Amino acid sequence: MLHNKEYSSAFSYYNLEGSSEVVLMCEHASNYIPDAFHNLGLSQDQVNDHIGWDIGALDVAKALADKLDAPLIYSNYSRLLIDLNRILENPGLIPSVSENHQIAGNQNLTEEQRQERIDTLYTPFHDAAANLINTQKTKHKALKIVSIHSFTPIFLGQQRPWPIGVLYGQAQNFAQQVINNLSYQKLNVGVNEPYEIDIEEDMTIPFHGDNNLIPALLLEIRNDLISTNTGVEEWAERLEKALKTKN
Template identity: 50%
Template sequence: MMNPDISVINNTEPSAFTIFNANGDSEVLLLCEHASNYIPARYQRLGLTPQLLEEHISWDPGAAELARALALKLNAPLILGNYSRLLIDLNRPLQAEDCIPLRSEHHDIPGNQTLTATEREWRTEQYYLPFHLQVSRLLDARLQAGKATRVVGVHSFTPVYHGQSRPWEIGILYGEASDYAHLLIEGLSSHPLTVGDNQPYNIHPNEDMTVPVHGDARGLPAVLLEIRNDLLRNEQQIAQWATRLAPLLSI
């Protein structure tokens, strides 16, 4: 299990990403890096229980549904990752230590402890690079077409992390795009919400991919939306977030 035999991979695996509403003409490009908890069977759940695969360490519960709802409301293109972040994390630079995590919150990830170079390369080439190449291609095409673009990553976070309750219902995370981020934060202040300003996380070029690479480095406004995952548990909650957020994102 620790060194899955890559020669037995079949051709029925999903591609690294899905594009939803590809021809959407919004200025917003939506990304959902942690949309999926899918791990191919040969990895034997990386040694984790089925229950842990449903939890936040494997993906961002509710994020894909919210991202799709936003894509429809904004008529925006959306790119979703199709594999669990436990295999390789699309929102980490490749050189980050936890791009393939050895541990997540309270749990060691047995299937990531002793990886061969071949296996690392496989995950990079099959699950990671295609997603980022697609994002880059789409951004290049929009630039060439003279289309203004804002990059918005859609994520969810766990209400309790390492025993600490998190008070925010939503966080806006940003690096250089403080104008866009503050418009969003201000817009959200008309709702009865506790809004995190670069909370519950900071963006850091050594630890993040979407905002620094696809946004800041290109001079494009880029933010991550982080919504607390207990507020994304049903269609009604998701629709409410989409209704709140769509008009603010397209300001």
């Protein structure tokens, strides 16, 4: 068992004093796993791959935060330890398998081990996110939440044709505005692709957004498009245009 002092902060802020009505989140920002976990039985190459984090997502989130002057909260640990975008009841919260990779270090966990990860990584992140959102809500009547993710071009042998997906639950008007603005940029936008928001699985959009009547979107960018500094800058510019336009 690890003690709390052996963990650093579960999350970090970026541009915390930003003036935008948008709050940015990046739940899969890091692939960091403390040495004591021995990479959960995986090779470093596996941890560096998409199963360990959303490649490029944090770079885009930070660049977008600068362009919008928006506050950002992001994770400091790999989603393999605990997935911050899963509800506590979901089996994928601490994945025993990711894609076709067995995660030996997540199998046969005791309740104490599971609770440790919740207490040290999951709860602090979501408490801090809720506090940030509540603080910004006092400043902006038209507050919005945007979560930045990335996805693989191919998943289990299936090609994914979209460069970006816009995922939403109840925020249909906000989503349509962003979809339209991205489509004007001649992009093939996946609408609730390559995933859908599911209240029995997802945490961020239903919990922080829909349940509080705050328009909230999750943006998925294909990770081969944001693997370079040039790609990151291009996509941050595209998202800035999509998010800045008013209804």
